[in-house]
Amino acid sequence: MTTNANSTGFPYSLTAEVDVPVAAVWQAWTERDDYEAWSYSKPGSVELDVTPGGRYTSTVVTPDGTEFPITGRYIEVDAPRTLVMGMDTPDGGEEVMRLDVEDLGDDRTRFTISQNCATQEEHDMAKQGSQMLLDSCAAYVAKL
Template identity: 55%
Template sequence: MSAEQETAADGFTYTLTRTLDVPVAAVWRAWTTADQYARWTGAAEGTVEMDVRPGGAWKATMVTPDGQQFPLTGSYIEVETDRRLVTGMDVPGRAEPATMVLDLAALDGGRTEATLSQTCDTAEERDMAEQGSTMLLDGLTAFLAGASED
């Protein structure tokens, strides 16, 4: 599995792009199926719930390498199967959810270009979100590499 990544930051927005050696449908399933999502994101067992449709809710409890747990909740804002997923994440003390966009594009040879982007309120928030999204893409890349070898 090869994965290329480009990063672009503009103000408080970041965009990460990876090329994955699997078809779009495999990337979509990994991102929108609770059991697969839990396996590559580091979520606590049994905590991922997904109602993948506009207005549907999601939740997961993420576990850090040192064992700390962080419950996350949010909603799906836009869902275009195998193409685009816009999720909102509830942030304590913030009226509007933080919004992250995943765009998928099919490439020649059964590969997929996955692009994650987010606009944040501050440079610090952007840097933290970009670090988290890079970790997500790293986990996704490793998961899909293992799945394609099965």
């Protein structure tokens, strides 16, 4: 199994700031119904066991209707600040993504997705997908 969390490669980091408390962002990432509502997941496909070593599954539906099953595990869970998730890859490896949630005060929150990819192509695809997730999550929590 390969893990790209600490390897040299092609890193990216994306950040959003929202006018909601930390708890709202954390809930959006860790509660099944909330996660399903904003993550482009097929209804009924999301399972989250948000504990270290716990598994997650989802079927993501792209704008053109293509479905992609996503599976992985939670490597680190430090509620309500950090999630480190390993996503299973077809070669039996694991791509690691990190979510950091920061309280800015006055019910304002910054959250950051970061990942280090093995190739430029993986970087470009992952960054595009993560930007979609970041934007969708920010829009979702703004309505809570």
